[in-house]
Amino acid sequence: MQQQQPDPDRSTRIVVVLIGVAMVGFIAVTYPTLIPALTVALAAFMALAVVLKL
Known part of the structure; x- marks a missing residue:
C-alpha cells in the first residue's frame, strides 16, 4: 500500500499562516x-486574500 503524500502547496500555505498568526500574536x-x-x-489582508483567491 502506498501512502498518499500531502499536497505541498497546501502544506506551505498552512505553515505560512501559522507563522503569521504567531508573529501577530507576539x-x-x-x-x-x-x-x-x-x-x-488583518482586515486588509483578508480582503486581498478573498480578491486574489489565495
Missing part, C-alpha cells in the same frame, strides 16, 4: 497599543 502581546493597527492590517 506583536499583540509585546505592544498592546498596536492591536487596532493589527486589526486594520
Whole structure:
C-alpha cells in the first residue's frame, strides 16, 4: 500500500499562516497599543486574500 503524500502547496500555505498568526500574536502581546493597527492590517489582508483567491 502506498501512502498518499500531502499536497505541498497546501502544506506551505498552512505553515505560512501559522507563522503569521504567531508573529501577530507576539506583536499583540509585546505592544498592546498596536492591536487596532493589527486589526486594520488583518482586515486588509483578508480582503486581498478573498480578491486574489489565495
